[in-house]
Amino acid sequence: MDRFFSQRARNVRRSVLRELLKFTQRPEIISFAGGTPDPGTFPWEELADIAAREIRANYARSLQYSTTEGDIGLRRELLEIARAEGIRADLEEIVITTASQQGLDLIAKTFLDPGDVVYVELPTYIGAIQAFRAMEAKLVGIHLEEDGMDLDALRGRIAADKARGERAKFIYVIPDFQNPAGVRWSEEKRLGLLDIAAEEDLLVVEDAPYRPLRFAGDPVPSLKALDREGRVIFLFTLSKILAPGLRIAALIGSREVVDKIVAMKQAADLCTPALTQALAREFLRRHDFEGHVEKIRACYREKRDRMLDALERYMPEGVRWTRPEGGLFLWVTLPEGVDTERMFPKALERKVAYVIGAPFFVDGTGRNTMRLSFAIATPEEIEEGIRRLAEVVKEELAALSTTAQI
Ligand SMILES: Cc1ncc(COP(=O)(O)O)c(C=O)c1O
Structure with a gap:
């Protein structure tokens, strides 16, 4: 075989x-x-009520295909949550994905040719390693310190790779309560990473599934909120704050990026299920999400x-x-x-x-x-x-x- x-x-x-x-x-x-x-x-009881209502009263929409970009009402709700986080984006800068794992897969397919370098934290999320390796990328690990990546080591490694003629595309990070290490990046390191990305002309993929789950310490802005150049692609999933079985997340990036991701997603699954998008949308609309x-x-x-x-x-x-x-x-x-x-x-x-x-x-x-x-x-x-x-x-x-x- x-x-x-x-x-x-x-x-x-x-x-x-x-x-x-x-x-x-x-x-x-x-x-x-x-x-x-x-x-x-x-919130299974609330979701059960919403599901019954959406299927009975709204089946022509909730059991139909959705657009590839995703349910417009859900996108609006998620943009609202992002706005409260200081992330300004419009409807053309967000696409609903079949949870963040699909976002990672689509990013890999959209940006990576065989041999392209991706910088990741040491340690990092295994699902991202799988998605990037599947596109035959070369993953370079940079040591994670107590307050984020060792940025001197990152600079040194980028310089060495450049000298060898390697082609790097992006830096993948999970700056909030990282999987696996639970580490949160300081604001200083976040700003430092964005400086490096700008100097070296790299994209940044910010994967933020645990960001809303802060139960101690002061808030620190997301990379996307600090991004002035449209370099950051932000992945935001409902898996850990609603239910992973819904398979709902959003990818927020520049229009150009979202446009390509949408084209790639058409080949992957046409659309994320309309029904689970409706469940998420109605939960966000009708219930006290915060x-x-x-x-x-x-x-x-x-x-x-x-x-x-x-x-x-x-x-x-x-x-x-x-x-x-x-x-x-x-x-x-x-x-x-x-x-x-x-x-x-x-x-x-x-x-x-x-x-x-x-x-x-x-x-x-x-x-x-x-x-x-x-x-x-x-x-x-x-x-x-x-x-x-x-x-x-x-x-x-x-x-x-x-x-x-x-
Ligand atoms: C860092 C990170 N990214 C992405 C995911 C994928 O989440 P989902 O596909 O459920 O949105 C996980 C799941 O554990 C994760 O820890």
Whole structure:
């Protein structure tokens, strides 16, 4: 069969994580592995009422094809939310996508030729790595510090790539409560990144699924709100603040960019489903969206606090973790020499699961890291799960020090 596959298909691999996640779904396992939001945050009753009404009273529209650009009412609602964030855009500068993963895929298809360079954070979101690699891009990872990318390293790397005649297209970043590391970029670094993009004539792709989920710290403007040159393409999904099953997101960019993305989307799926667009539109119109998001923030704030507290109490010396001010994840770094993939089956034996860190690193490093999601487990499970995980880590460290002595 292999001979029939395109060069692209040969390069595409199923995500290691999705394979590992299959092991974590047994009910007795406390899982910090999934990247999914807490279903308790889905406004299912409101959505059920809207769905019944939209199908009964409005089926000629809600069960029909939509335009490729997306439902005009929904685009207006999302532009309103963006405006409150300081992002000024009009109807020609926004397209509804079948959630942000499609936005990433369309960006990859629109901008990347084989061998083109994309700069990403180290670590970064696996779905973006898959989308860009599928177009045979060359991904260059730049170390993520506590307040954003190491911009000196980025400058140095761009200069070196330029000297070698490499062609770079964009910098992909998740500046708010990053997946996987939970890091938020400072305003200074955001401005610095935009300066570099302007000097080097690069686009910036700002992926912001967790931006509304800020439960601590002061607000920092988005890159798109700071962008004066139309270089930033902004991806904004409803997956974490409404429901991922709707598959609704928006891509906001310059008219030229949106026009090309729309053409690319026509080939992909003609349009995002009219029905789920109608559900999102009516929810945004009829319900207190800000109040709804505030409830979600409170839910995750409590769980994050519980996880930080448990880590503090149970983890042994030498283990470090981030203290996210929003989002769903925190990031744990174990002492050098620990391999979280090798440790994974031992954690499963203790009935606790996490996500191994290495697949988030495009340079093959990060073997001693792991991502913990505080979204799904209950506060009590978080406490117990971290206790079990700390036992596993302690045993691993003890085994390592014995090997080192032999
Ligand atoms: C950084 C990032 N981008 C994009 C996505 C894709 O989200 P969706 O396709 O549900 O909008 C996710 C999902 O976890 C994510 O973490």
